[in-house]
Amino acid sequence: MTRPVIGITIDSHEDGDKYESPFAYATAVERAGGLPLLIPYQTDLSLIPQIVDQFDGILFTGGNDLDPALYNQTWHPKAEHIDPARQKFELALMAEVERRRMPTLGVCMGSQLMNVYRGGSMHQFLPDLQSNIEHRKIGDQIPRHLVTLDPQSQIGQSIGKSQISANSYHKQAADRLGRGLRVIATAPDGVIEGFEDPSFPLFAAVQWHPERLIGEPEHLAPFKLLVDISAKQSHNHSHP
Numbered sequence: 001m002t003r004p005v006i007g008i009t010i011d012s013h014e015d016g017d018k019y020e021s022p023f024a025y026a027t028a029v030e031r032a033g034g035l036p037l038l039i040p041y042q043t044d045l046s047l048i049p050q051i052v053d054q055f056d057g058i059l060f061t062g063g064n065d066l067d068p069a070l071y072n073q074t075w076h077p078k079a080e081h082i083d084p085a086r087q088k089f090e091l092a093l094m095a096e097v098e099r100r101r102m103p104t105l106g107v108c109m110g111s112q113l114m115n116v117y118r119g120g121s122m123h124q125f126l127p128d129l130q131s132n133i134e135h136r137k138i139g140d141q142i143p144r145h146l147v148t149l150d151p152q153s154q155i156g157q158s159i160g161k162s163q164i165s166a167n168s169y170h171k172q173a174a175d176r177l178g179r180g181l182r183v184i185a186t187a188p189d190g191v192i193e194g195f196e197d198p199s200f201p202l203f204a205a206v207q208w209h210p211e212r213l214i215g216e217p218e219h220l221a222p223f224k225l226l227v228d229i230s231a232k233q234s235h236n237h238s239h240p
């Protein structure tokens with residue numbers, strides 16, 4: 001059977017003249033049964049409809065911090081700025097996939113983009129909240145913490161557990177959620193670790209990095225969810 005094609009957003013190298021993408025995203029999509037394809041963002045926005053024509057689903061991946069002007073704030077002193085070209089392209093890409101109701105999964109900054117695109121706001125620097133949980137990678141240490149899932153949510157159903165151990169590499173998290181979104185996952189300190197728009201075939205996001213833990217079935221599950229819903233939806237459309 002032909003695999004559903006999953007578009008994957010990519011980042012740039014810190015030198016600024018090369019794309020880069022951790023292997024784990026494409027590998028997670030492949031392992032989940034999809035066909036991964038990377039999406040270059042230094043591309044004219046007028047080509048977005050034809051780019052999206054190639055896909056059955058889309059994965060918005062991690063990266064640096066979004067410009068807080070998107071939610072009427074100024075840069076935090078600890079911010080690491082996203083390439084403005086990436087932000088501009090991916091917001092336009094998201095508008096097109098949302099218009100088509102194409103299955104969408106967001107990871108880390110990808111989740112932040114989904115929230116801010118819908119009019120939500122971010123906590124720009126979680127240590128400012130003085131919680132007792134470290135969400136950031138410190139040196140070589142990648143913390144893990146419990147995440148409590150809504151078992152009725154799409155991601156909760158796909159994982160089949162109400163609590164999992166997730167990795168944590170982020171300094172931002174959603175504050176106010178955007179239009180149509182509801183919380184589906186939280187850390188023990190109340191930080192939002194996932195959300196969804198239940199009115200879409202799939203518009204769901206997680207703040208942790210399941211692609212780095214796909215040896216654990218509960219972390220491969222969100223990618224299987226994306227691939228399975230993308231396969232179903234693609235039956236409803238014929239490719240051009």
Ligand SMILES: [Mn+2]
Binds near residue numbers: 170208
């Ligand atoms: Mn976390």
